[in-house]
Amino acid sequence: MKINNNTQVKGPNVTLVPYRKHHVPKYHMWMTSEELQKLTASEPLTLQQEYEMQKSWQEDEDKCTFIILEKSTSNDEIDTMIGDTNIFITDKINNIGEIEIMIAEITARGKKYGWEAVILMLLYGIKYINLRIYEAKISLHNLISIQMFKKLGFIEKSKSEVFQELTLEKVVTKDWIIWLENECKYTIDNYYN
Template sequence: MKCNSKLKIISKNLILVPYMEKHVPKYHEWMQSEELQKLTASERLTLCQEYDMQKSWREDEDKCTFIILDRRKYELHNDEIDSMIGDTNIFITDKDIGQGEIEIMLAEESARGKKLGQEAVTIMLLYGIESINLKRYEAKISLTNEISFKMFKKLGFEEESRSLVFQEITLARNVTEEWVISLKAQYPYTVQDYIM
């Protein structure tokens, strides 16, 4: 999505930056993992296909993605690639009602178990509400991804359906003023210009 292509979002522990070509080789390396493919319901792509996908996420008006950086590591070394820990996305599924599907992937095992996924998702939820005008969210979680299921439940999402065919649970949450206030209180952030 072009609207986020020149922005970065900074929170206590994370920096979210637009998904750029320079990030693709490391992202592609992550996605060779069968575990990540299963957890994200993704297929293995060639490096060329991964570059095409990155371009699609950057240009298409119904997709918004950020690469998640470990802020502490980035501020020590000033190296985005070395600081990458995952990504978070919104796919706009119904523009008329302002509905988006939110996704999170923490690819680096060292980043897991520290509530960084929850921080990234919260920031992305708020970005979608404030910048894309989303009113409702869905999250589709693999039946085996108990950690993501629990995280979205903590964020106030409710189970809407289960698909044995796709092996996933759909969780949903309508945006309310009280929820937005609660999210902002948990993870304050700032939006700044992203200089490449």
């Protein structure tokens, strides 16, 4: 999505940056993992297909993607990449978006980085994309993500045994926005890399 092309969102422990070409090789390496393919309901792609996907995510008006960087002393973005978070606008008329989160680096799991990144992305979607309803489609096997989204106030909308997937939903309210902002302080800056 072009709206986030030059934007970074900084939280206390993670920074969200636009998904760019230089991120693709590491992202591609992550997606060779059968575990991540299963948890994200993804099919393996060639490196060339991954570059094409990155380009479409950057240009399509219905997708907003950020790479999640762990804040550290390193200035090398590739070294600090730990995952990604996405919003797919599924209904422009009713301002509905589907949110996704992936913490790919095993060493970054269990540190609440996913929690922080999702909150940053939810707030970004509300303030800059004008989303009013969020959905999260999660593999029934991904209990950690299901629990996290329920803690964020999402409720079960539907369950598909065929696709082995749970759809959770959250309607945006003023109280919820205030709660999200209290959960995670953030700043939004220009991104030049």
